[in-house]
Every structure is written in C-alpha cells, then in structure tokens.
Amino acid sequence: MVRKSLPSMRQRRLGTELRRLREQMDLSVTKAAGLLGSSQPQISSVETGRFAVSADRVRSMARSYTCSDDALIEALAEMTGGRTRGWWDEYRDMLPPDTLDLAELEHHATEMRTASVIHLPGLLQTRAHAHAVISDVVPALAPHEVEHRVSYRIKRQAVLYGENATPLTAIIHEAALRMGFGGSDVARAQLEYLLHMSEREHVTILVIPFGAGTFPSSGQGIHYLNAGVPSLDTVQLDTDHGSAFLDAQPQLVKYRTVLDRMERCSLTPAESRDLIRQVTEAT
Template sequence: MCDVGLRPHPTQRQRRLGLELRRLREESGFSAAEAGRTAGLGAAHMSHIETGRTAIPEPKLRVLADTYGCKDKPLVDALVTMGKSTGRGWWTEFRPTMTDPALDLAEVEATSVAHRNFQWLHVPGLLQTEEYMRASFEGVNPMSTAAERDLFATFRLRRQEELRRNESLAYHAVIHEAALRMQFFSRDVMRGQIEHLVEVSRAPNVTVQLLPFQAQSYEVAFSTPFVVYEASVPALHTVYVEHPVSSPFLSEQQHLAMYCESFDRLSKAALPPVDVRSRTWSYGTRDSLALIQHLLYTL
C-alpha cells in the first residue's frame, strides 16, 4: 500500500528526474542518507525522490547538486525545470482515456528539441496519413471498436499537429525501403501515404531519408524501431524503443550514446533526404525523392 501523498504512478518525467539525481549521487560516492542530511531530507524521503514518487523543491535540489559537486549549470537548471513542471499540456484532456505510456510519450515529445526516428516496417507515426494510421491500428488490433480506432487516430493527429506548430523542433526520420513496399494496406492507402511523405518534407524542420535495400551498411543490432528524443541538455536525451509488449524509455548514458551513434550511421547509409525545393532531375539521381518516385510508379 502506498504512503499517503506519494505518487502511485510517476510519469516518465518524474521518474527521469529521480534517476538523474540518483546518478549524480552515486557518481559522487554519497549514500542516500549522507546526501539527504545535507538538504534536510531523510533516507526514506530521498528514496521516494529518486524513484519519482514525490517532488523535490528547487532549493533542496540545488543543495543536492552542490553536494554532489555538479558544476554543470545547464544540467542543474534543466533538472529544476523538470521538477517545477506540472506535467500538463494538450495531452491532459486524454488522461481519462489514454494509457500512461501514451501520455508519457506525448510529454517527452513536447519537451524535446529534436526527434530522430528510425523505422523499418512502418511509416513513423508523426508522418502517417489518417487513413494509414487507422488501417495500421485495425490490422494490429482486429477486435478493436470504432470508438477505440477514433481515439487512437485523434490522439496521433494531435501529436502531428504539435509537430506542425513547433517549427523550432527538428524532426529527422530514416525509413527503410521495406516500410514503403509492405502490402499491409490497400494500394490507395499506400499511395496516399507515400505522397504524403513528400508533402511533409516541405516543412523546413522535417527531414526524411529512405534507407534502400541496396544500402552499403546497416545496423543489424538496431532492427527494432527507435526514437532519440533530444533535450536541450545532451545528458537528458531519451531513447524510446518500440516493442509490442512494453516500449521502454532508455536514459542510461551508454544507451544514449549507442543509439545516437547508431542513428548517425543509419543516416549516413541512407539516401540523401527528400528535398523538392532544390530538385534538379537527372536519370542518374540517387536520393530519397528518386526512390519515392520509383515506388509510386511501380505501385
């Protein structure tokens, strides 16, 4: 049974704040009890803070950071901002109906400065047409009701709306050619989706690359779709790994470095981005737009 006043289900942001404070403490060599005494906090209270089950006031957070010898002011300020956040946003209206992981994903997206997404079997959610996302959801959940499909589509469309509104957010997707060749859906749905990729690429903050079957190299270990959500402070980047049972958020520094490096290599192996603005056509052109045009011709 939870202690009175403790959060029964901390959000991803709350858990991440606690994990970062714990990481700083452990790197400094302090025990929870030793660190807590410097900020007037008991060991049990420190445990609740580090698991995201209770908040920490700014003054005490800064005392702990100073105790840990953390001189990274941008990092400390970012942790303070995380602690002050109410966690409310456009997704709040969906709390009664959407799962906690979906709400966590929306909040992580909203607080990121860049998204770097790799997909090999489906088009990334933020780039999907409504017809594609509905067909995809129904294919994965054939017993779903019309109301469930409507809710799923409405929530994803709202996430897309935030991407269109926030032109300061850099969105970069590397999509394997296989995702555009799979015959999961009707010809019209796939044609509309492929054409949509060209249209969304017109946005100055959106980069779309295709990774062809003939790519020179490929990160075999990273065949699972993932997204790197970049924060204003690199240490607070987050990796989201898609999985049919449970899609985890990764925050360990070694994992962040591994996935960031992997995305860079995938991007280098992919064709040059779709760019309709500076298009100069020739039969020898090999870029993402040329592959899209070929796919549309053969569809």
C-alpha cells in the same frame, strides 16, 4: 514537497538523475538527507518520482552533490513539478501510461531522430494509414479504442508545426514505403504526405534503399528524443508489449551510433524524395 500519483517517465527520470549524482559522490541516502537538511524517506521519494520537488531544491541538491555542469543543473530544474499537463491528459483513462509518457517527452524534446524499417514513423502517418495499422494489432481493439489511438497519434504530430516546431530526422527503409498498408489509395496518399512533409524546413526524411545492404538495428524501430543536454536524452523503442524507454549512458551512446550509421546508409534528402516519388507513381 507535494505527494504525486502516477509520476510520468520524465519525472521518474529526474529522480533517476538526482540519484546518479548522489551515487557519484558515494553518498548514502541517509548521508544525503543529513547534508540537505531533509529526511531519508523524502530523498527516496524524490528519487523514485513519488514527490514533486521545486526547481530551487533541485539546484540545491545538484550543487550539494558537487555537480558543476550548469547546463545539466538547469535542465534538471526544468523537469520539476508535477506531470506536465497537456493535450494528452484527455487520454489518461483511455491509453496506457507509457503512451502518454511518449507525448510528454516529445513535447519537451529539442530535437528528434527516428528510424523505422517496416512501419512509417507515427509522427509522419496520415490518419487513414494510422487507422489501417492500428486496426490490425493483436489482440484486436474495439472500434472506439482504435479511434482513441488514431486521434492520439495524429495529435502527437502537433510538435512538427508552429513557430516552435521540433526538428525531426526520419530514417525510413524503402521496405516501409512499399508495404501498402490500407490499400493503394491509402498508400498513395501516405506517400504524397511524406513528400509534403519532406519539404518542410525542420523535417528531414532519409530513405535507406534496398541496395544499401545491411545496416544496424534492421529489425527495430528507434525514436531518439534529444533533451538539450545529451545525458538527459531518451530512447524509445516500440515493442509488442508497448514502449520501452532507455536512458542509461551506454544505451544512449549505442543508439546515437546506430542512428549515425543508418544515416550514412541513407540517400540524401533530395535522392530520398526522388525515390518516394518513384514509389508513389508505381503505387
């Protein structure tokens, strides 16, 4: 095993899942170490993400904990090694770690669902729209900090392009369409971009109209990242203090249910495009 610094959210999640498997067997760290021919500090370090662990070692640990879910075992094995190096590493000294964690999770996601009421999803924002929104955060950012965050947000959108584009379902309230961030020219270009993206095969945009009435989680943006195995999914919530990541099973079930109900409140994709066009023409 190799000592790591600043483990990513994804690597901490691997340790959390290995700990859950151990606890389901009612094994203490000491007993698990004896079972695996390891030491108590090593097991603890793996479970907190402080040490990298090989894919074969993860498979051995999972089977020693009598896990019989082959899909889960292989998904855990794929999460091994150090922090995935990607384009986001160039921002390591510029942005908070949880911001980089989001890009890494999106990179590995098999499907994404996002919901927003006031702000449009970051994955569907134009550069001008993102600049207008980020420039208005509190406390105010220096101009170079704004540019770093804008470029990072735009680069995240790479997951929506290419042969291996990640499917995205975006639930957007009509209010977000009408906010007009950045002025009429920026707002119109943003709406036209939404229409363009809605025509892409792997992007589904669903609009909740004002007439839909109440719906769950109406004041909170939700980003749900599928990992291929439901128990390894992650929910990311935007807060004034940064990203909050949730992965407990009751939380995952809750937010899957919330998103399902929000989709049922939404217009169809075709109806959503019609409403976006109407708002665009009125902007």
